[in-house]
């Protein structure tokens with residue numbers, strides 16, 4: 502079959518590989534001019550490990566393993582560790598693989614069979630139903646058109662394909678009341694040591710080190726949902742406003758780093774909830790269909806299991822999408838429900854709302870014997 506995949510992130514590349522090795526003719530369109538390899542470390546957990554193993558990439562993924570999360574400590578205003586996160590909350594098992602998002606994206610891209618084309622700097626603009634027997638007519642932003650047997654929307658949290666199939670994002674997004682911001686720390690000495698998180702009520706600031714570099718990490722509670730994704734200055738202002746008046750630990754210098762970073766990144770923790778992930782000959786995989794939010798720590802694993810289940814079900818159904826898509830959804834849905842339900846405890850632990858909540862969190866962690874801070 503001729504299949505068009507929107508997005509060359511984890512979900513899109515994994516789908517492209519899984520379907521190409523089964524003999525399908527795959528075209529990937531990626532809006533960015535090149536592979537997007539930024540991002541903090543992500544986790545491959547549970548059945549996603551098997552998905553990576555079936556792709557023959559497990560040993561390589563393990564070679565890129567980092568151990569960022571297990572080195573996290575909560576610190577007080579002087580930087581003294583006061584508590585740590587239990588390992589049981591950082592990973593499901595010892596087999597979990599934490600690695601840089603960019604390393605995984607490069608691995609998946611490098612594993613694409615010859616003949617899979619990635620068209621960078623292009624995007625699907627419209628999808629016309631050519632009639633269920635005939636395929637889908639896609640028009641790209643570049644002006645190219647083509648008829649495809651199937652279209653896969655793997656274009657992330659703000660998926661354009663989802664918009665074409667199911668309407669605007671606001672209809673399906675659930676804001677979780679907290680924002681994440683990342684800023685590079687180019688001058689941070691690579692001294693190793695713990696990754697620190699410091700809390701003030703409703704806010705956290707931290708320094709995470711991995712891969713020889715360091716990043717400032719912020720989270721803050723906010724119900725607002727009206728930040729413009731393309732307005733970098735406005736996003737920086739939102740962070741500075743959120744921390745206004747807070748000067749403990751390293752907060753002022755970390756905010757300065759955010760102010761100076763041209764690649765500054767801010768995102769709301771938001772989930773996507775859809776009653777179905779397919780319509781006609783088009784189907785959503787990964788964050789496009791069911792973003793669980795970074796707080797779940799499971800978005801990448803969901804992208805990998807989704808790609809695997811979709812490819813397997815298409816194979817089992819002999820390419821009949823009317824059978825394969827619902828089966829893919831049935832297999833994937835329990836993983837998604839679990840991940841989406843898991844976020845609330847994570848938010849309260851990482852960004853407690855009050856001083857009393859911060860103290861209670863630290864006390865509970867110490868009492869649970871999470872190990873010496």
Ligand SMILES: Cc1cc2nc3c(=O)[nH]c(=O)nc-3n(C[C@H](O)[C@H](O)[C@H](O)COP(=O)(O)OP(=O)(O)OC[C@H]3O[C@@H](n4cnc5c(N)ncnc54)[C@H](O)[C@@H]3O)c2cc1C
Pocket residue numbers: 507508509510511512513530531532533537538539540541542543602623624625655656657658659660661662786787788789795798800801804
């Ligand atoms: C640059 C970047 C950094 C990230 N950093 C983190 C992080 O630090 N921590 C974390 O937990 N998660 C992060 N994520 C999200 C994480 O990668 C996903 O939650 C998870 O891996 C699921 O992947 P996905 O392929 O569904 O979505 P994504 O990884 O978001 O990939 C979607 C891809 O689709 C492309 N795209 C978007 N719109 C279009 C369009 N209209 N047409 C064509 N292509 C399009 C994007 O450029 C991207 O390459 C990041 C995502 C990106 C894109």
